[in-house]
Amino acid sequence: MMLKRLMAAAVLAAFAAGVAVAADEPQVLRQQMMKKIGGSMGAMGAIAKGEKPFDADVVKAALTTIEENARAFPDQFPAGTETGFETEASPKIWENMDDFKAEAAKLAEVAEAQLASMPVDQAGVGATLKAVGAVCGECHQSYRMKK
Ligand code: HEC
Numbered sequence: 429m430m431l432k433r434l435m436a437a438a439v440l441a442a443f444a445a446g447v448a449v450a451a452d453e454p455q456v457l458r459q460q461m462m463k464k465i466g467g468s469m470g471a472m473g474a475i476a477k478g479e480k481p482f483d484a485d486v487v488k489a490a491l492t493t494i495e496e497n498a499r500a501f502p503d504q505f506p507a508g509t510e511t512g513f514e515t516e517a518s519p520k521i522w523e524n525m526d527d528f529k530a531e532a533a534k535l536a537e538v539a540e541a542q543l544a545s546m547p548v549d550q551a552g553v554g555a556t557l558k559a560v561g562a563v564c565g566e567c568h569q570s571y572r573m574k575k
Pocket residue numbers: 455458459460462463465466469494514515516517518528529531532533535560561563564565567568571572573
């Protein structure tokens with residue numbers, strides 16, 4: 429009984445350590461950033477489709493999340509993180525790092541511009557989505573591998 433409990437504790441500790449290490453990996457961090465960006469687009473998409481009422485606070489939070497994560501995103505591609513943790517990053521990123529960084533900066537700038545002009549209704553959020561979404565597609569086309 430005692431031994432069983434000790435073993436369970438050891439397994440749990442090992443598991444926790446493994447999770448802690450994985451959570452710090454750039455591959456994991458950058459996927460989390462993209463998930464946040466995707467979630468923000470989803471929140472604005474619900475407004476654009478009329479599933480949710482227009483809410484300036486939601487739009488502002490979404491655009492801010494996109495801008496902040498887009499700025500931090502290209503720092504998560506140090507050498508040695510080309511593979512692993514189910515990354516979908518294309519090897520082209522490391523061959524064209526400046527261009528890749530410029531794409532991320534572009535996303536941050538588009539989000540910033542939308543924050544400055546802020547949509548005021550459902551149609552406006554639709555236009556915002558289109559402007560921001562164009563940059564997503566551009567970068568994914570070049571630098572995200574389809575699995
Ligand atoms: C600068 C290039 C770039 C831009 C701009 C960009 N992405 Fe990405 N995105 C990537 C790369 C690279 C990956 C793969 C990351 C990995 O797996 O390591 C990715 C992955 C994702 C993922 C999958 C995350 C996961 O669960 O693993 C989502 C969702 C996503 N992007 C949404 C978006 C949306 C929405 C936008 C626009 C608002 C956007 N991205 C803009 C490069 C970009």
